[in-house]
Amino acid sequence: MKLTSLLATMALSLPVAGAGPVQAQTLNAAVGMGPKSSSYIAYEGFADYIAQNSDLKIKVFSMSLLSMKETAPGIRDGLADLGFVVPVYYPAEYAETVLAANLSMLSTSGTKVQSPGAAMAGAMTEFIFNCPDCLAEYKTQNQVYLGSVSSHGYDLLCTQPVTTLDDLKGLKLRSPGGNYSRWAEHHGAIAVSMPASDTYEALSQGVIDCHMASVSDLSDHSLFDVVTHVTPGVPGGAFAGVATSNFNTDVWRDLTAEQRRVVLRGAARMQAEMTLGYFNLAQKDLAAAPAAEVEILSPDAALVASTDAFVADDLAVIGAQFSRDYGVAEVETKIATLSALVEKWKGLTADHAMDPAALEQVYWDEIFAKIDPEAYGLD
Structure with missing residues (x-):
């Protein structure tokens, strides 16, 4: 009887001839926006890319799993594996990221570009990936940061x-x-x-x-x-306080290095598609304006110059606020760093305002390809 029991146990542990493949791991993603939003559509594209290039699957929940405001704590607590996080809802917890987001008027002041959102998304992402204080905030919230997105200019x-x-x-x-x-x-x-x-x-x-x-x-x-x-063009700035695909830290650590590499590439792809989704919506409405009897005007030179001067002067106000209210250290250095990155990314994205593949490639080459999937988020 003991031998029979042992053989039965062994049989159960062996693969069965003709059995189907092992089911791929499925992760749940929370997106607190409707299914017709460009953010949700980009997330579905991200899920398709991951499924096609790895043994992972991602199920995207539009509003039903967690609301926009619930997503950050929900990922922290394991209610979702990853999701669309809006740090500006929680400035005390994500003060470093919110500081950077408050500098979005830099994207439309000074050098003018067709898609300030594309530049701001690149600058935010490069800044946060290389900001130990920023990454420490996400770690405290049991999250791994994987990129930012920006709306079109205001x-x-x-x-x-x-x-x-x-x-x-x-x-x-x-x-x-x-x-x-x-x-x-x-x-x-x-x-x-x-x-x-x-x-x-x-x-x-x-x-x-x-x-x-x-x-x-x-x-x-x-x-x-x-x-x-x-x-158009005034007051400028954009909504840049979004982290597109933050992972629960434990879920991220359970992935293989190859799975993490695919996710990083997918995140670069989604960042481009999401940002250009906002850009394309703005261009569509601008094109539709005349038929709707909405007149598109141009600000005069004095208003543009006054706005640029305001943005430059307001940097000190923002720095003082985040130093005083949230204890952010070295604000002047961080503001200077992001200011330089915005100008850099205006140049890098200037020719890619309507080309998602080219924008994805520059995000990948300049940022995501430099992230080590063997080590990032594992300490």
Whole structure:
């Protein structure tokens, strides 16, 4: 009986002839955005790339697994294996990243480029990967950072023409906060805080005169119905406080080095697709504006120069805030480093504003290929 039992145990441990292949490991990704968003679409492309190039599978959950605000703590606690993290929701926990995100107006000041978001995403990613203090914050939150994304540049979406410094005086501008409010007040306007979802009603009822956001909000928030004029390039800046594909640390460590290499390449690909997704939405709305009787204007030279001067002066304000309120050390050095990286990435991405394959390649060559999958995130 003992021999029979032993043979049965051995038989169970041996592969069965004709049995199917072992199922690939499946990871759950949380994306707190709808299935029609460019972020979710890029995530599905990322999952396809991983499945085609490794024995991993990624199941992407749109809003159903974790909300946008729940994703960071959810990955920390193992409720999701990876996901789309928005550090700006938690400035105390991710102060180093949020400092860098607050410098996004550098992407549209000084040298002007067609896709400031592509430059800002590259600069943010290179900065964070080489910032020990930044990576330590993610480690504390049981996460491994794998890249950033940026929206398209912010414009003025208004119910009246705005092209000069005088046009701004006394206007009520919906502000995303921080330096945008300071920009408005610096130019004699009134900053108004409210959720982006409330801007349609606020514009239609005259509660605000302009909305500071990407021009893609014309379609995203149905503002084609209420906006009459768009002034691109001012106030500038972008929403850059997003980490596209943070991994739970334990899950990352359980991957093989080859799996991590494939994920890194996929992350470079997703960063390019996601950033250009935002860019393409903005270009689509700009092209559709004339038919919707929305006039596209150009800011005059004085308004552009004043905005550039504000951005340069505001760096000290941002540095003092993060040093005082969040204890960020060496803020001047970090600001100088990111400032140089933004200019570098304006040059690197200047010819790739509409080419996802070329943008992916430059993100890979300049950043992700330099990350060692044998060591990164394992200490």
